[in-house]
Amino acid sequence: MTYQLISPPCSLDFTALSKQELKKYNDWVIAILPERLEILRSCVNASAGYNSWMADFDPASLAGLGDWFASQVVTRDRTQSEVRAIEARLKFPIDVPNEELTDETVSKAIDVGMYFGMVLLKNHPSLRWDFKTDNKRFADYGQPVIVGFGAAILNPVRIAVTLAYGVVAGTQSGSRLGQVYKFWSEQVGG
Template identity: 30%
Template sequence: MYPNIEVPFELGSFDTMSKREADHFFMWFLENRKNRIQVLVDYYESTGGGSPKDLDLTTKSLNLLWNWFVPRIVQIKKTSEELAEENEQLPWWIKTECSENEYKLSKETEIMIMDIGLYFGEVLIQQFVQLKWGIIYKPRNFVDVNRPIIVGFNKNMTLNPVRVVNTCTYKAAKGIQSNDLYSLYQIWAEYVE
């Protein structure tokens, strides 16, 4: 079982966090990112992924990590209550498409996505000195408000590496051809000055 992420304080919704709460989480995130990468490396090794030296934060390691991860993606069937709640919150024009999606990622898969996203972000930061972890507090409708993101790209672009890994994971789970981590790296590397 993949180790859970233990945040030692109450964590509310990022959308409604105060600046102080967002800063508190961001500082905790920065202090714990190496520990979470080590959790990922240890699990990679213990499940037959290979040597811990494989995951050395280089671009080469991205393909090894993705190829190990994809067969471990687990989907579970949504309950009828979850489906009804989702249907109630969606705008009319997308309800049909979303109602056909009866599966969600398992909790374990979601936690791995967070750590893989963190790892992916750290690889980018290792390769480009102008990139770093950052946070944006406003506007409130910004999709990644109060979340750890990578800043320093051209034209003030930002990257939430967990979000892009999550998107690729959903596509891989559905059997849709999607970018692997190295392809994502190449895409985002083009946005660095």
């Protein structure tokens, strides 16, 4: 099976987008969710050992999905110009890793994050999708987030991307996805 990369309708430089463009992007994410979840299900089921995985929004499904995703994480070498561009944006000097997630890994992380978010929403009806545009310094400015955890806000795609980097660093495994779900489930209504 050939995995179809997600193709956002705009740049993902959220702070450069107008509030109207951010609304269109967030509407697009909600509209594309069913298609992307089907692409994810097909991709997981096509992988050896995961043909019986079900995208049924049961929290237990996150265990298999997390393990599958961890096996899919791939990096590429950053170019020198990419490293220099990152260094130029830093306020404080740090070592910039020479590796970056591949486009396919990022796309799968977006799909996994969408599914993770939908598991939360299906199991906790008080939660809902939203996007925040009050402060451009907010880490998740303009991005699809889940609200209903009291003051806390969850970006499910960031969870999956962070998991991918943890897998690369050797500090996380696929089981982390279920652990993060459990933590956020306990925050509902907090």
